[in-house]
Amino acid sequence: MKPPFVVSILQKVVEQIGAVLLIDPECKFAGHITFKNGKTTVFRSTQFNINGFGAAEIAKDKGCSSFFLRQLGYRVPEGKTFFNQELCQRINTLRNIDEGFEYAKYLGFPVIVKPLNLSQGTLVTKVYNKREYYQVAKKIFQVTSGLIVERFHLGNDYRVVVLDDEVFITYQRIPLFIIGDGQATISELLQKKQLELNQSGRRLIDLEDFRIQKKLTRQKLNFETVLPKNNIVYLLDNANLSSGGEAVDLTEKIHPDFQELAINITKDMSLRLAGVDIITSDITQPMEDYTLIEVNGSPGLLNYASFGELQIQRVENLYLKVLQTMENE
Incomplete structure (x- = not known):
């Protein structure tokens, strides 16, 4: 069986530095590394x-990290956390699902509603009205106890991966989309997209994702619609690669202003390795404005690496530096 992506990369990297890698045969994405100098470390998936x-x-707690980032002077979306009824009673707060709706009205629709502590874009939704807000909030509370309501910001979505004082990877994230051919239905095009992702080793799209249906309905489309040739239809609002999004590699083009910004954010959050998610008009140009969406302390890079050999090499270089740093501290 093919090893998990992180393990396959680390198997290459440890040979370069003469380390020994031991993988748990049952939990195949957890391992123990012994360096040549006798030091050891462990990892679990992308957590080092x-x-x-x-x-x-x-960094995992989006509400907490947003508070600190705002206090540190960074431009983060205006937002508040709200909780399910059980947690509201336990911590003695009135910030429940209904207060969340009142806050969404205060910000002005559309707003972003997202889980407080889930990853990979799970249930992150752009909502336009009361009905959609309650639909999304209830779905979030089925799996976790907290959510965030945030002001929506226009712009392109970028991830910058930092290790200490260096930017290793930068890419633009584009939401899941399909391109019409004049013959196939949206359902057929989506299944074709699913097959392409599967062949490249990427996570499969959840074809039952309620957000896809919602996005189609807003565009007056459905799964049986036949798209004209070359028509592009976006199926999600969030641009996470784990949700079927695409990446445009800008590692060699990121402007120094944004490199400095991402490095400073990482340092100020006491992180050394981080994925910094930024919305701005163009990350390759001098910085005029930006919105810092979140900081990820264990950025997943499987989907990015699936776009080609150059991307795989960038990930290998990053993990090599991570291990060398831990070995020599």
Whole structure:
């Protein structure tokens, strides 16, 4: 059986530095590394010991990290956290699902509603009205106890991957889309897209994702619509690669202003390895404005690496530097 992506990359990297890699045969994405100098480290999926525990935990909590980033002077979306009824009673707060709706009205629709502590774009939704807000909020509360309501910001979506004082990877994230051929239905085009992702080793699209239906309905389309040739239809609002999005590699083109911004954000959050998610008009131009969406302390790079050999090499270079840094500290 093919090993998980992170493990396959680390198998190459440890040979280069003469380290020994031991993988748990049942939990195949967890491992132990012994360096030549006798030092050891462990990892689980994309979580390495390069970041301190406290910093990594704060990065996972989107509400908490947003608070600190705002206090540190960074431009983050205006937003608040809200909780399910059980947690509201436990922590003695009135910030429940209904207060979340009142806050969404205050910000002005559309707003972004997203889980407080889930990853990979799970249930992140752009909502336009009361009905959609409650639909999304209830779905989030089925799987986690907190959500965030945020002001929506226009712009292109970028991820910048930083290790210490260096930007290793930069790419634009484009939401899941299909291109019409004048013959196939949207359902058929989506299944074709699914097959392409599967062949490249990427995570499959959830064809039952309610957000896809919602997005189609807003565009007066349905799964049986035949798209004219070359017509592009976006099926999600969030641009996560794990949701079927595409990447445009800009590692060699990111402007120094944004390199400095991403490095400073990583440092100020006491992280060493981070994926910094930014919305701006063009990350290759001097920085005039931006919105910092979030900071990820264990950025997944499988989907990025699926776009070609150059991308795989960039990921290998990053993980090589991660291990060398931990070995030599």
